[in-house]
Amino acid sequence: MGVYVLRRLVISIPVLFLISVGAFILVHLTPGDPADMYITPDMTQADIELTRISLGLDKSWVIQYFEWIKNFFSGNLGFSFTNRQPVGEIIMQRLNPTLILMGVSLVVAYLSAIPLGIISALKKNSVLDRFIIGWTFFNVSFPPFFLGLALIYVLAVQLGLFPTGGMVRLGQENDIASRIMHLTLPVIVMASQFSANMIRYVRASVLDVLEQNYIRTAVSKGLTEWQILFSHVFRNSLIPIVTVIGTDLPKIIGGAVITEQIFQWPGIGSLTVAAINSRDYPILMTIVILSAIAVLCANLLVDVLYAVIDPRIRYEK
Amino acid sequence: MKETILSVKDLTISFQTLDGKVCAVQGVTFDLKKGETLAIVGESGSGKSVSVKAINRVLPQGNTLYEKGEILYNGCNLLELPEKEMQKIRGKKIAMIFQDPMTSLNPTMTVGKQIAESIVKHQKLSETEAMKEAVNLIDLVGIRNPEESSKNYPHQFSGGMRQRVMIALSLACKPEILIADEPTTALDVTIQAQILDLIDELKEKLNMSVIFITHDLGVVAHVADRVAVMYAGRIIEVGTAEEVFYYPQHPYTWGLICSMPSLDTEDENLYSIPGAPPNLLNMPKGDAFAQRNAYALQIDFEEKPPFFKVSDSHYAATWLLHPDAPKVIPPEEILRRYKTFKSFNKKEKEVDVYDASIACAGE
Known part of the structure; x- marks a missing residue:
């Protein structure tokens, strides 16, 4: 039984990995841009671009994903885009x-x-x-x-x-x-x-x-x-x-x-x-x-x- | 004469179904004597199983109607007993073994515990004492390593072993009556004989009375003292095993015996009774067997035959036994058996106590 449970736990690692990939793609496919939340009437295109860079959205999806997973394994769940608080805390x-x-x-x-x-x-x-x-x-x-x-x-x-x-x-x-x-x-x-x-x-x-x-x-x-x-x-x-x-x-x-x-x-x-x-x-x-x-x-x-x-x-x- | 321990009188049971009322048992009457084995034979749907399940009242509640009759045990009618009193009789006085050992045991409880449960309930022993008793019972029914086996679950046993467990379970409180409802039907032929011998041996040991339900005449010959033959909800012939096997009077019993293969039967010669049993929803008028009966008389289609006495222990419900009935010649196999029967009786110097006209007809 113990062996069975252990095996199931090991199998769930690749499952979770696949789920995270799927979720990442779905989340990023959603129409709209997180940076839109920051737009104020007096912002220039360059300001918006700067916001995107600060959120890390200028990089390709693959790089974004690997950065996310690297942080995830080091216990860093990232910061909320909306209020910049640590996700874990929220x-x-x-x-x-x-x-x-x-x-x-x-x-x-x-x-x-x-x-x-x-x-x-x-x-x-x-x-x-x-x-x-x-x-x-x-x-x-x-x-x-x-x-x-x-x-x-x-x-x-x-x-x-x-x-x-x-x-x-x-x-x-x-x-x-x-x-x-x-x-x-x-x-x-x-x-x-x-x-x-x-x-x-x-x-x-x-x-x-x-x-x-x-x-x-x-x-x-x-x-x-x-x-x-x-x-x-x-x-x-x-x-x-x-x-x-x-x-x-x-x-x-x-x-x-x-x-x-x-x-x-x-x-x-x-x-x-x-x-x-x-x-x-x-x-x-x-x-x-x-x-x-x-x-x-x-x-x-x-x-x-x-x-x-x-x-x-x-x-x- | 041995004393009667259980007496079923004019038992009539019907089931409420979507198609209407089905009368499964119609006026069944039989006695069970102390220490004897009574076999009830008949084909599927003849009401044999229903009749005995009524004794312990384990028929499905709700759609079962006990229309008429009584089941007397120790002078009280079991059909009128309140459920609480009935629980004191089930398992303790009257125990049952069922047809299908594969599904008749709880899969999530060790067999020892299932046997002990009944002992705790009826003999008021503690759990540990009951478990010890259960191990003894498992030993009694011939299962190896009883101590260890008692801690196993039903799926760890084979079919034959499970039926032994069922027997141990039913014997847990040394019941006076054991009802075995086709206990060997689901088992291999080699195991069948073992189980039959076991029941027979334990019957002697514990001085029980046994009611044995089966459709296998070979089984009947093996165990029965007396035999009742059922057809379409009625008993049509009852007598000692010898009488029913070697001096049968009812054409249906003839048919049953003739359809038993013997060693010199060739494949294509195996006899079967033509037709199928009547639909219990709309029973034909007169004798239910008349349509399939080559020996049927006109009256068979009009009126139900009453029981005619053949001897003190032998009765059959067929108009052929009426003094005015024409003489018919039974099938060859039956005539052969009559001769054997005669020779039995000559040995016992009881020549010609049977004056039923039909017996002579064969000569």
């Missing part, structure tokens, strides 16, 4: 809010989705099951920006129960209650998306396991419904569930672009949007690489978990 500032929002959303989503999915499967075709399935259908088909705007309009603007956006109120940084109030609406939006997806997977997976012959064996052993659920159904239905968790996990770092934007959440998602708008190449590159690392790690984690859950899955050395 990302670190934005990472925390995203980790809080996405982490809380995922925990809320899974804590609700797993029991609901199991109940839905056990009471298949009951009124409760139909209600849960209807609810997931509603959530999956509703775009998050619409749900977010609707929540803001009703709960924040009309009823005034929650703040309309942001993470904290200025001067109340240590007020936990206020932080929770700020967190509630975006978490509802994110969690309902995650949980709707998860409920459907849990339900399908549990239903599949319930029809297996070994469940019939467990019944004929005289076990109670709960004993069967915990010792036979749960572990066997985990594989698809872990797969879904694996696809959700990278979002903890990547953030939610639309939801963060609507709630003015100062996370990676809204940073991404801002960086795209200002053609902030160094920030974009770092976000892409960070997300890629998150996806690769999540995939590896899922593959390792498969082997832990199911003894039939073994990775040969």
